[in-house]
Amino acid sequence: MDRDPIYLDYSATTPVDPRVAAKMIPYLTEHYGNPASRSHPYGWTAEKAVENAREEVAKLVNADPREIVWTSGATESNNLAIKGAANFYASTKGKHIITVATEHKAVIDTVRELERQGFTATYLEPEPTGLVDLEKFKAAIRPDTVLASVMLVNNEIGVIQDIEAIGKICREHGVIFHVDAAQATGKVAIDLEKLPVDLMSFSAHKTYGPKGIGALYVRRKPRIRIEAQMHGGGHERGMRSGTLATHQIVGMGEAFRIAREEMEMENARIRKLRDRLLTGLQSIEETYVNGELDHRIPHNLNISFNYVEGESLIMAVKGIAVSSGSACTSASLEPSYVLRALGRSDELAHSSIRFSIGRFTTEADVDYTIALLKEKISKLRELSPLWEMYKDGIDISKVQWAAH
Amino acid sequence: MSHVYFDHNATTALDSRVLKAMLPFLTTQQGNATSRHAYGRFARDAVEQAREQVANAVGAYPSQVVFTASGTEANNFAIAGMAATLPNTQIAISAIEHPCVTRPAEMMQSRGWALAKIGVNHQCELAFAQLENALRKPTSLVSVMLANNETGAIQNIADVAELARKNGAYVHTDAVQALGKIDVNFEALNVHAMTISSHKIHGPQGAGALILDKRVDISPLLLGGGQEKGLRSGTENVAAIVGFGMACALAVEKLHEHALHTQSLRQQLEIGLQALDATIFSPHTARLPNTSFFAFPNIEGETLVMALDKKGFAVASGSACSSDSTEPSHVLLAMNVPPDLARGAIRVSFDASNTVEQVSAFLTILKQELKRLQQMVAIAA
Amino acid sequence: MAYSDKVLDHYENPRNVGSLDKNDPQVGTGMVGAPACGDVMKLMIKVNDDGIIEDAKFKTYGCGSAIASSSLVTEWLKGRTIDEAYAIKNSEIAEELALPPVKIHCSVLAEDAIKAAVADIKAKQAAKEA
Numbered sequence: 001m002d003r004d005p006i007y008l009d010y011s012a013t014t015p016v017d018p019r020v021a022a023k024m025i026p027y028l029t030e031h032y033g034n035p036a037s038r039s040h041p042y043g044w045t046a047e048k049a050v051e052n053a054r055e056e057v058a059k060l061v062n063a064d065p066r067e068i069v070w071t072s073g074a075t076e077s078n079n080l081a082i083k084g085a086a087n088f089y090a091s092t093k094g095k096h097i098i099t100v101a102t103e104h105k106a107v108i109d110t111v112r113e114l115e116r117q118g119f120t121a122t123y124l125e126p127e128p129t130g131l132v133d134l135e136k137f138k139a140a141i142r143p144d145t146v147l148a149s150v151m152l153v154n155n156e157i158g159v160i161q162d163i164e165a166i167g168k169i170c171r172e173h174g175v176i177f178h179v180d181a182a183q184a185t186g187k188v189a190i191d192l193e194k195l196p197v198d199l200m201s202f203s204a205h206k207t208y209g210p211k212g213i214g215a216l217y218v219r220r221k222p223r224i225r226i227e228a229q230m231h232g233g234g235h236e237r238g239m240r241s242g243t244l245a246t247h248q249i250v251g252m253g254e255a256f257r258i259a260r261e262e263m264e265m266e267n268a269r270i271r272k273l274r275d276r277l278l279t280g281l282q283s284i285e286e287t288y289v290n291g292e293l294d295h296r297i298p299h300n301l302n303i304s305f306n307y308v309e310g311e312s313l314i315m316a317v318k319g320i321a322v323s324s325g326s327a328c329t330s331a332s333l334e335p336s337y338v339l340r341a342l343g344r345s346d347e348l349a350h351s352s353i354r355f356s357i358g359r360f361t362t363e364a365d366v367d368y369t370i371a372l373l374k375e376k377i378s379k380l381r382e383l384s385p386l387w388e389m390y391k392d393g394i395d396i397s398k399v400q401w402a403a404h
Numbered sequence: 405m406s407h408v409y410f411d412h413n414a415t416t417a418l419d420s421r422v423l424k425a426m427l428p429f430l431t432t433q434q435g436n437a438t439s440r441h442a443y444g445r446f447a448r449d450a451v452e453q454a455r456e457q458v459a460n461a462v463g464a465y466p467s468q469v470v471f472t473a474s475g476t477e478a479n480n481f482a483i484a485g486m487a488a489t490l491p492n493t494q495i496a497i498s499a500i501e502h503p504c505v506t507r508p509a510e511m512m513q514s515r516g517w518a519l520a521k522i523g524v525n526h527q528c529e530l531a532f533a534q535l536e537n538a539l540r541k542p543t544s545l546v547s548v549m550l551a552n553n554e555t556g557a558i559q560n561i562a563d564v565a566e567l568a569r570k571n572g573a574y575v576h577t578d579a580v581q582a583l584g585k586i587d588v589n590f591e592a593l594n595v596h597a598m599t600i601s602s603h604k605i606h607g608p609q610g611a612g613a614l615i616l617d618k619r620v621d622i623s624p625l626l627l628g629g630g631q632e633k634g635l636r637s638g639t640e641n642v643a644a645i646v647g648f649g650m651a652c653a654l655a656v657e658k659l660h661e662h663a664l665h666t667q668s669l670r671q672q673l674e675i676g677l678q679a680l681d682a683t684i685f686s687p688h689t690a691r692l693p694n695t696s697f698f699a700f701p702n703i704e705g706e707t708l709v710m711a712l713d714k715k716g717f718a719v720a721s722g723s724a725c726s727s728d729s730t731e732p733s734h735v736l737l738a739m740n741v742p743p744d745l746a747r748g749a750i751r752v753s754f755d756a757s758n759t760v761e762q763v764s765a766f767l768t769i770l771k772q773e774l775k776r777l778q779q780m781v782a783i784a785a
Numbered sequence: 786m787a788y789s790d791k792v793l794d795h796y797e798n799p800r801n802v803g804s805l806d807k808n809d810p811q812v813g814t815g816m817v818g819a820p821a822c823g824d825v826m827k828l829m830i831k832v833n834d835d836g837i838i839e840d841a842k843f844k845t846y847g848c849g850s851a852i853a854s855s856s857l858v859t860e861w862l863k864g865r866t867i868d869e870a871y872a873i874k875n876s877e878i879a880e881e882l883a884l885p886p887v888k889i890h891c892s893v894l895a896e897d898a899i900k901a902a903v904a905d906i907k908a909k910q911a912a913k914e915a
Contacts, residue, residue, distance in 0.1 A: 307846065309824065309847050309851075310823070311849065312849050315849045335823070345821075346820065346821035347820040382802065383799060383802055383844055383846075384845070385827035385844040386825060387846075388804065388844060396820060401819030
């Protein structure tokens, strides 16, 4: 490789902010210690650092530090919240779960597992905008609905759900409400004092913190109970056992502190870059933005280039690091299930690219990206029999394709 | 901190070579190992290299290594995950397991499983006849730890495995404390699953692994992105995994040299302890070379730990995970140690960096503190 | 996904991109795949009176391996008889390009495209003779 590709995959993972790394490294070297070791200062230093970090995480979302439970990441938070609350409240509230077809796999697969264990589930289809229709959500609630799980910001298309309104509906019907906010921290303001949310999942590595650490918000008033999924030393007030990785927790705390202090200015800067990218790419014929733009984080642009296949497109744009569909499903050849849920054709889903902009993206990066895309799309369309047919005025949707 | 650290069974300092291997992944190499671009592939390669290092250290194949976030998670995964695919019969575990084996096993009782807790003798050796007896009942799962975190006692897992297999049960061993202190060989132990952890071997916190015979049906604990071939979803903690791999490579490199060193320190310590009339636990069985567990009558372990701490020595009064509670060690109770004596238990656990001088200094301070505390007890009486 | 050098070469510099006149009686066209599956290959061959393939052109919508597979077969086809072309096996394509297992279907598609183009030209010849 001549030089490192330009990183536009901040929704897959973010670089660790140098300030975060600087804060973490002492806890890897001189301050090692098991925070559960109460009997010597090695343990005390670690415990204090862990509690400071817990406060920082709580502050970003306006919660009480006692409402923050550490986990190994948002996947575990989602598993713990959904299995933990569903199992705890199944006998009193019922065994029906509502979620959305565009949730992260960590939510979808967990709900599917609960279905195998005797729960029933409704997977709401979002509107073509990517947003959940509140009336449809309300209509999905049944007397035995125990839990609803709706993500705040979608990882692929960046749309922001109206969590406040959905939470209100849940409250009215006594439904526990879980929100996956892994993609939201540092991008949208979250005030858990106001939001009617019972459980919320967080990740550090999507917000310039380290991988391997996350948290689950568990509301105290009104108190929400969850059944622990990991048992052992009884850490985290019994909700989640396992030795805590102090340096990672410290990193998450620092990352969330920076997010709280800088998100307003950062988002304004990122929005400008995104809009510049959008304008540039829209000058290419037959491009479609996936998901609506109004209720969307400024960091995300998901766009389909018609008549170009996604994987060859990724190959063509080696100079930039982007993702087609979500990173977690990159190993499979399936078109993005999120885009399909929006009603996008398979062809458009296949030719989608998610650009996600972040803290270290520059205007020059964006300009380079636009120029690169223009050149490569034109080259691939030259190669594409579908483009040729389109230019000849053939309606591709009417063609009978031989299945293979 | 100018403390002398004698608590290596709780956690260990990160080796500087491990840190060096990790640093790129905490700074410039931010890739998500499932991404297909250059950043992602670099991270993926690093994870796979670490998988090889871990496999090499424990006599397993790389494909048998499932990375988790901790030993606790690996133990929960092993017990709950295997149980989920097995008929609800009986699970047999030893009475001295870590809570992250005991608790998931206890949880299974609510789903109709019978739980057999197999005792140990006063030397902390598994009551094999009791296990044989328990296995007369249909049993699907057996879990016995390789080395105990408190006494350091080493169980004959190969025999446990043979017996379990003969009775058609899966067998799991928690080898978290054994790794890096004695030879650990997955194939020789003949178990279906084995737990190891990074931060006990000078690797970072945040990584563990379940070594798993892939013929075993196991249901994942964490569902989602399908990482680790669907067995453990969640974005790979690349830095910690890389550190774990390096730590494994280093742990086996000088294993015997280090074992000889810590064993001689322990001998020095225990000669001194005998002179102070300490009761040493499990002295006559195979033990981890670095671990000494002992007690003084009429002295609270916790009190002594605090006193030693003030004088600059970090030791433990039991397993760190249960330090919150004042209950005497469940391991000692299983060994039939009187509760009063068990409350006095202190654990010293060395590593290669500890020295003869440190042990001598420790014995001197211990003698002073004992005298002081015993006087206080006498006054109180 | 790590691509072999040969795949990268064909992908970066695809040979024989384009179309032939599909109404020419000497031109056979094979279009296989489906957009929904993520790949469509269009292969056109021009066959002279001796049954030798004089020219081959392709257009492909698909991943790098699909593009490389179709580019490669256009090179192979030129100068061969249609029967020789018909005998090309996907395994030869996969081997030449060192395709990983998940990309074998691209070579299958390329073989299908050849067979479809050959069938088309044979149908045209049969129609002419009839």
